[in-house]
Amino acid sequence: MKKTRVSQILGIEYPILQGGMLWLADAGLAAAVSNAGGLGVISPMAGMEAHGEPVNNLKDQIEKAKGLTKKPFGVNIPLDLRDSGLLMDLILTQKVQVVVTAAGDPRLYTELLQSQETKVLHVLSSVRHAKAAESAGVDAIIVEGVEAAARNGFDELPLFSLIPQVVDAVGIPVIAAGGIVDSRGVVAAMALGAEGVQLGTRFVVVKESIASQKYKDAIIAAKDTDTVITCRQLIPSRSLKTTEFTQALLALEEGGATADELRDFIGHAASRTGGLEGDLENGEAYCGSSAGLIHEILGAGEVVRRLVNGCREVIDSLA
Ligand SMILES: Cc1cc2nc3c(=O)[nH]c(=O)nc-3n(C[C@H](O)[C@H](O)[C@H](O)COP(=O)(O)O)c2cc1C
Numbered sequence: 436m437k438k439t440r441v442s443q444i445l446g447i448e449y450p451i452l453q454g455g456m457l458w459l460a461d462a463g464l465a466a467a468v469s470n471a472g473g474l475g476v477i478s479p480m481a482g483m484e485a486h487g488e489p490v491n492n493l494k495d496q497i498e499k500a501k502g503l504t505k506k507p508f509g510v511n512i513p514l515d516l517r518d519s520g521l522l523m524d525l526i527l528t529q530k531v532q533v534v535v536t537a538a539g540d541p542r543l544y545t546e547l548l549q550s551q552e553t554k555v556l557h558v559l560s561s562v563r564h565a566k567a568a569e570s571a572g573v574d575a576i577i578v579e580g581v582e583a584a585a586r587n588g589f590d591e592l593p594l595f596s597l598i599p600q601v602v603d604a605v606g607i608p609v610i611a612a613g614g615i616v617d618s619r620g621v622v623a624a625m626a627l628g629a630e631g632v633q634l635g636t637r638f639v640v641v642k643e644s645i646a647s648q649k650y651k652d653a654i655i656a657a658k659d660t661d662t663v664i665t666c667r668q669l670i671p672s673r674s675l676k677t678t679e680f681t682q683a684l685l686a687l688e689e690g691g692a693t694a695d696e697l698r699d700f701i702g703h704a705a706s707r708t709g710g711l712e713g714d715l716e717n718g719e720a721y722c723g724s725s726a727g728l729i730h731e732i733l734g735a736g737e738v739v740r741r742l743v744n745g746c747r748e749v750i751d752s753l754a
Contacts (some may be wrong), residue, residue: 455511
């Protein structure tokens with residue numbers, strides 16, 4: 436796999452990122468990905484109690500990750516989290532190599548973080564937001580297609596259309612996310628002009644992942660048509676539609692529930708209840724639309740190795 440600007444900027448061997456995952460992306464997972472040559476990313480609430488303290492939790496996770504890997508790793512901060520300012524204060528004292536911001540204005544912390552030698556990546560889903568992130572000075576952007584698990588862009592643009600349009604519109608490196616599970620996805624994204632890839636759902640279903648077994652099994656059982664976007668007008672999110680929770684949410688939406696009613700139903704930690712506790716009746720099971728390609732639980736390092744080693748075969752098959 437060739438070195439790209441993404442691997443150079445992040446100081447990693449392969450331009451493969453494990454996406455931030457709110458309650459799930461902990462130090463153990465991030466370190467396993469980083470040790471395999473990719474970039475592991477920690478989420479502030481990983482493994483935390485539903486009403487825990489994210490700043491302390493993130494501090495513990497960063498310290499733990501530093502003990503588990505000497506390679507670079509990142510931290511994901513959704514900027515709409517209530518504690519995002521306090522989390523940034525912590526990050527500035529912790530010398531984190533990479534921060535991945537999402538769900539907010541990339542101008543907020545980019546300069547400050549970069550003044551501490553931290554590289555800043557921003558997650559987005561349209562050409563307009565890509566241009567804005569470039570103007571904000573971020574080092575690279577993560578462009579998420581509608582295939583992606585969890586929060587989606589309102590315009591629902593598929594990765595295949597989005598990546599080349601963004602690549603043509605900006606000069607900074609582009610990392611593709613959404614529906615990538617194997618080397619075919621990696622080669623396709625790079626052929627479209629991406630210089631790196633980010634995977635979420637594939638890294639839920641690995642040995643090091645703290646996701647519940649029930650959630651992992653549900654992803655493995657999923658086929659192509661088993662995910663759906665809920666709450667399109669509010670917070671569009673892609674989840675497994677095979678769960679009781681999502682069926683009930685869809686029924687509420689079809690019945691014309693108001694935004695407040697939907698918010699009340701989802702509650703504060705539905706993806707924790709589904710993802711960590713495995714309670715798929717009362718909790719959400721975020722899942723990307725390529726779940727049908729995931730058939731087994733592998734080690735996170737093995738996922739990275741297969742992504743890298745499989746590229747040659749895919750490229751040769753095109754020649
Ligand atoms: C359980 C779960 C939680 C996620 N939470 C976040 C998050 O907190 N912040 C974020 O930027 N992206 C989040 N994502 C999106 C991933 O970082 C990644 O971009 C996405 O999963 C890529 O699509 P894929 O799942 O098809 O590989 C989450 C994904 C999953 C599966």
